[in-house]
Amino acid sequence: MSWLLVYPIIIPLLTAVLAYLFxxxxxxxxxxxxxxxxxxxxxxxxxxxxxxxxxxxxxxSNWQAPFGIxxxxxxxxxxxxxxxxxxxxxxVIYTLSEIPERMERLGFHALLQMLMVGVVGAFxxxxxxxxxxxxxVMLISSFGLLVLGGxxxxxxxxxxxxxxxxxxxxxxxxxxxxxxxxxxxxxxxDLHLAVRGVENTGLLTTIAVMFMVAFGVKAAMFxxxxxxxxxxxxxxxxxxxxFAGLLTKVGVYALIRMFTLVFDQxxxxxxxxxxxxxxxxxxxxxxxxxxxxxxxxxxxxxxxxQIGYMVLxxxxxxxxxxxxxxxxxxxxxxVKANLFFVAGVAKRIxxxxxLARIGGLYAHAPLLAFLFLIPAFSLAGFPPLSGFWAKYxxxxxxxxxxxxFVAGVAxxxxxxxxxxxTKIWGSAFWPAHPDGxxxxxxxxxxxxxxxxxxxxxxxxxxxxxxxxxxxxxVQFAERSANQLLDPTDxxxxxxxxQP
Amino acid sequence: MELLLAIxxxxxxxxxxxxxxxxxxxxxxxxxxxxxxxxxxLIFTGxxxxxxxxxxxxxGEYAPTGVVANALPQALVLTAIVIGFGLLAFTxxxxxxxxxxxxxVNSDEMRVAEPADESKLDTGRLGMGKxxxxxxxxxxxxxx
Numbered sequence: 323m324s325w326l327l328v329y330p331i332i333i334p335l336l337t338a339v340l341a342y343l344f345x346x347x348x349x350x351x352x353x354x355x356x357x358x359x360x361x362x363x364x365x366x367x368x369x370x371x372x373x374x375x376x377x378x379x380x381x382x383s384n385w386q387a388p389f390g391i392x393x394x395x396x397x398x399x400x401x402x403x404x405x406x407x408x409x410x411x412x413x414v415i416y417t418l419s420e421i422p423e424r425m426e427r428l429g430f431h432a433l434l435q436m437l438m439v440g441v442v443g444a445f446x447x448x449x450x451x452x453x454x455x456x457x458x459v460m461l462i463s464s465f466g467l468l469v470l471g472g473x474x475x476x477x478x479x480x481x482x483x484x485x486x487x488x489x490x491x492x493x494x495x496x497x498x499x500x501x502x503x504x505x506x507x508x509x510x511x512d513l514h515l516a517v518r519g520v521e522n523t524g525l526l527t528t529i530a531v532m533f534m535v536a537f538g539v540k541a542a543m544f545x546x547x548x549x550x551x552x553x554x555x556x557x558x559x560x561x562x563x564x565f566a567g568l569l570t571k572v573g574v575y576a577l578i579r580m581f582t583l584v585f586d587q588x589x590x591x592x593x594x595x596x597x598x599x600x601x602x603x604x605x606x607x608x609x610x611x612x613x614x615x616x617x618x619x620x621x622x623x624x625x626x627x628q629i630g631y632m633v634l635x636x637x638x639x640x641x642x643x644x645x646x647x648x649x650x651x652x653x654x655x656x657v658k659a660n661l662f663f664v665a666g667v668a669k670r671i672x673x674x675x676x677l678a679r680i681g682g683l684y685a686h687a688p689l690l691a692f693l694f695l696i697p698a699f700s701l702a703g704f705p706p707l708s709g710f711w712a713k714y715x716x717x718x719x720x721x722x723x724x725x726x727f728v729a730g731v732a733x734x735x736x737x738x739x740x741x742x743x744t745k746i747w748g749s750a751f752w753p754a755h756p757d758g759x760x761x762x763x764x765x766x767x768x769x770x771x772x773x774x775x776x777x778x779x780x781x782x783x784x785x786x787x788x789x790x791x792x793x794x795x796v797q798f799a800e801r802s803a804n805q806l807l808d809p810t811d812x813x814x815x816x817x818x819x820q821p
Numbered sequence: 822m823e824l825l826l827a828i829x830x831x832x833x834x835x836x837x838x839x840x841x842x843x844x845x846x847x848x849x850x851x852x853x854x855x856x857x858x859x860x861x862x863l864i865f866t867g868x869x870x871x872x873x874x875x876x877x878x879x880x881g882e883y884a885p886t887g888v889v890a891n892a893l894p895q896a897l898v899l900t901a902i903v904i905g906f907g908l909l910a911f912t913x914x915x916x917x918x919x920x921x922x923x924x925x926v927n928s929d930e931m932r933v934a935e936p937a938d939e940s941k942l943d944t945g946r947l948g949m950g951k952x953x954x955x956x957x958x959x960x961x962x963x964x965x
Binding site: 451458461462465466474475476477478480481482484485488489495496498499500503504551552555556 | 908911
C-alpha cells in the first residue's frame with residue numbers, strides 16, 4: 323500500500339483537528355499555514371511518483387479491489403492535488419490578513435482545511451460511493467465557510483447555494499444507486515469493464531444523464547449555474563477565491579472522470595449534449611459578466627463562462643480536446659483565484675467592490691494594476707500567458723473536427739471576456755476615486771501588505787511561467803489526455819489484472 | 822415486493838418535487854428530506870431484495886454458504902442516512918437563522934445578495950466580521 327496517496331488526505335485532516343483545538347490562539351492560523359505547506363510537499367511527492375509510474379493505486383485496509391475502497395492517482399488526479407495545494411497555500415496566506423479574529427475563533431481554519439480534505443479526496447478516490455462521501459465533506463465545509471460571519475448577504479446567498487447543491491448531491495446518490503443496481507459494482511475501474519456487459523443500454527444512458535445533471539450543478543453549467551452568481555460574491559474574499567478556484571473544478575473533474583472512464587458507451591448522445599451545453603454555458607456566462615457592475619460578480623460570471631471551455635474540451639472527445647480541458651483546468655484555477663485576490667485588495671484599499679464606488683487604483687497602486695492585468699489578460703486568452711495556450715488548444719481541437727460554429731463562439735467569448743475586463747479596468751483602475759480617496763498599497767501595515775500581495779505575485783508568476791514555457795505543461799496535458807482516453811493503465815493498476 | 826417499493830419511491834419523489842416547487846424554503850427543505858429518503862430506498866432496492874436470508878457467515882467459514890442478502894446496500898444507505906441527517910440539521914439551522922435575519926422564508930423575497938437594483942448591493946462591508954443585528958419577524962408574516 324502506497325502511503326503517498328494517503329498523505330494528501332490525512333495531512334489537512336490532522337491540520338483541521340489541530341487548527342480547531344488552537345482556534346482561540348494565534349497558533350491556530352500558523353498551524354493552518356504549516357499544514358498546507360506540508361500538503362504541498364506531499365502532493366509534489368505524489369506527483370513525482372505518478373510521473374514515474376503513470377498510475378499509482380492503494381487499496382485501503384488491504385481489501386482487494388473491487389471490494390474495498392481504492393485510492394488512485396493518475397496524471398489528472400495528481401496534478402489536481404498539486405494545484406489544490408498551491409491554491410490552498412495562497413488562500414491560507416491571504417487569510418492571515420483578511421480573516422478577523424472573531425471568525426478564527428469560530429473555527430475558520432478548521433473548515434478551510436476540511437474543505438481541502440474533501441477536494442483532495444474527490445480527486446484521489448477510485449470508488450464512486452467514496453466520491454459521494456468526499457463531495458459531502460467538501461460541501462458541508464463550504465456551507466460553513468460561506469455563511470461564517472452571518473451577514474444578511476451571506477445568509478441570502480447561502481440558502482440558494484445550500485439548497486441547489488443538496489439537490490445535486492441527491493441526484494448523484496440516485497445515479498449511484500441505479501448504476502450499482504445495474505452493474506453490481508462501485509469501483510470506477512471495475513465499472514469501466516462492467517458497463518461493457520450491460521444489455522440495457524438505454525437505462526445506462528439515462529443514468530449517464532443523471533450524473534451529467536448532478537455534476538453539472540457542481541460545475542455550474544448552463545442551465546444549472548444559478549447558485550453560483552447568487553453566492554460567490556458574499557463571503558470574505560479569501561473564501562470566494564478558493565471556492566472560485568477549486569469547487570466548480572471538482573465538478574468538471576468528476577465529469578471528465580465519469581465521461582471518459584465509465585460513460586463512454588454512447589458518446590454520440592451524451593457528448594453531443596455536453597457540447598451544446600458547453601457552448602451555451604460559455605455565452606451565458608460571459609453575457610452575465612458583461613451586464614454586472616460589481617468586481618466580484620463579474621468574476622463569478624466569468625467562472626461559468628470558463629467552465630464552458632473545459633466541458634467543451636471533454637465534449638469534443640479527441641486527444642487534443644481532452645488535452646485542452648486538462649490544461650484549461652490547471653490554468654483556470656490559478657488565474658481565477660488570483661483575480662479574486664486582486665478584487666480583495668482593491669476592496670481593502672479603495673473601500674468597495676462596487677465598480678461605481680471605487681477608482682484611482684492605477685494612479686496610486688500601479689503594482690496592483692499590473693498584477694490585475696496578468697490574470698485578466700490570461701483569462702481572456704492573450705499571448706504569451708497561460709490562457710492563450712489553453713484556449714488555443716481547445717479551439718484547435720474544435721477546428722480539427724471542422725466545428726466552425728463552436729470554434730467561432732469560443733473565440734467570440736474570449737473577445738467578450740476582454741470587454742468585461744476593460745469594464746473593471748475602466749472604472750476601478752483608470753479614473754480617479756469618486757470620493758477622492760487615494761488607494762495606496764503603502765497605506766497597509768507591512769504584515770498585511772506581504773500577506774495580501776505574496777499570493778497574488780506568486781500566482782501571477784505561475785501564470786507567466788506556464789505561458790512562457792508551455793512545452794512541459796502541454797506535454798503533460800497530452801500524456802494525461804491519452805491516459806484518459808485509454809484507461810487500460812488505470813484499470814490494470816487498480817484491479818491488478820489485465821482487462 | 823420490488824413493485825411495491827418502486828411505487829413507494831415514485832410517490833415519494835413526486836411528493837418531494839411538489840414540495841420543492843414551493844417558494845417557502847422550509848417546504849423546499851421538507852421536499853429534500855423526502856427525496857433523500859426516496860433515494861435511500863432506491864439504493865436498497867437496487868441491491869436486490871432477498872427475503873429471509875441474513876448475510877451471516879458460519880463459525881469456521883470464510884464465506885457465506887448458499888444465497889444470502891446483499892449487505893452492501895445497507896451499508897451505503899446507512900452512510901447516506903448519517904450524512905443526510907447532518908446536512909438536514911445544518912440546513913434547518915441555516916433556514917432558522919436566515920428567517921431571523923432576513924425576516925422571510927419566501928425565496929422570491931430573498932434578494933439581498935442579488936438586488937434588482939444592483940447599486941443597492943453593499944459588498945464594501947462584507948466579510949469584515951461585523952454581524953448584523955437580528956431582525957426577528959413574526960411567524961405569521963413569514964407564513965409558517
